[in-house]
Amino acid sequence: MRVLPVWEEWLRRWPEPADLAREPAGEAVRSWGRLGYPRRALRLHAAAVAIGQDHGGKVPADYTELLALPGVGSYTAAAVAAFAFGRRETVVDTNIRRVHARLFSGAALPSPALTAAEMRLAAQLLPDDAGTSVRWNAAVMELGALVCRARAPKCSACPVRDRCSWRAAGEPPPSYVPKGQAWHGTDRQVRGAVMAVLRLADSPVPAEMFQQAPADLGFEPSGTGVPLAALHRLNSAPEQLERALAGLLEDGLAELHQGGYRLPG
Template identity: 70%
Template sequence: MLHARLSDWFDDAARDLPWRLPSRTPWGVLVSEFMLQQTPVSRVLPVWEDWMSRWPTPADLAAEPAGEALRHWGRLGYPRRAVRLHAAATAVVVRHGGQVPGSHDELLALPGVGTYTAAAVAAFAFGRRETVVDTNIRRVHARLVDGAALPAPSLTAAEMNRAATLLPDDAGSSVRWNAAVMELGALVCTARTPACEQCPVLDLCAWVAAGRPAPTYVPRGQSWAGTDRQVRGAIMHVLRHADAPVPRPLIHDRPVDLAFGAPAALEKLHALNAPPEQLERALAGLLTDGLAEETPNGVQLPA
């Protein structure tokens, strides 16, 4: 009953996302999974479409410098994902003849691909029976089966075992189940304001039956304003829009040199009023992480 109801609901409620279309490619699914990590669909869609137009195959991306992946990552955040995706594309070309592999183990061996991403790509790109567990699925399982408002702060072995137990035996049904539960968590069984009245399995929900008990902990959101992460992001914004290496003094000083093609980005960076030591710390982190490189003429995206 549970599986049938969610499958029927998914037929009507599923969002029309390009990486779900019959015309999708394994590469398109892999790109979407990298981009969707900790990032909402609304922000990913335009960037994904740009990437797939610009680099429709792994070989297309691998032929470009890693800096181009960073440039077109835009403001998705966590730009190391762009560098890792570029490395994954290169590995696909070198190890697999340019074709994204379909097995969990081969996917897991690609740079930047973890257990979740390997399972998701194997399932959604290749139709394999895999236990896919993301944040949305964890939350739905916690409420529906355990009666808890939220899953544990970190993924547990018990959660993975429960997800494996709930997975249908048939490969096609298992893929649909994973997608349906994920969609229910994204659209209905949300973290802060679940729309229980719209839930197709409301009468089967252990959390509702228990009176919707409050969470046992309060999730901590990541601060942004004034942090090194904000300053790093602002510097990356400058580097993405610059058409030449950016001298270190220009990162610190307010006068904007229009020759660098990034006046608006520089203004935004300077408007943060970050102290010099924070600017240097943020820049040093970008250099260490391989998200920027220093040349005799200044700082730029990696070549």
């Protein structure tokens, strides 16, 4: 798994929110590595700062207080309250939505976006007892991840297969085809390549470095050779690189310093 070693390193380096809050935000982005969506690292850092300022350095257990933290949405707030603190909260992720869709609605997949009707169903199904509700959330989530999978579900191993409305309906196909996000040739790919350079640079990277090979310029920031070569192999148009750099500045993932680009301080 890509996530596990990064998670373990984060906990080793920053076991408490205050440990992360003391670091520059750029260190969170650097340690996030190639997990994707690096703005989440910025939000984790901002949440750590807020926890120190507003909650005495302790992660709050209350759903509403969790929801008020930077970068925390309804799913994350419910999941943390339930799984970390044993609270009775309605946790609804993609796997739970798929189990509910097949078991109760007879659909192969849930709707493309979460609906109010799905949330009402999940709330109605949640056991009243807090401890049981936590186990329920975890069990349905695992059922969707391991058995009631999006592709090739293991119906023969499903403990509730005899109650499944989707099987009873003859396993009709989905009403839509899920579409993955494009990557090759997109601005997202260029942004990711630029971020790989910034994560390894130990000094600000001049703008011209992103456009020209280090050999043509006669110098390069230490450690950036491999990611710079990968960036140049994309042969991105100058305007696409400019959009990527401007977007990273706007999102707070990079900053200008001493005439070059670096991770936020």
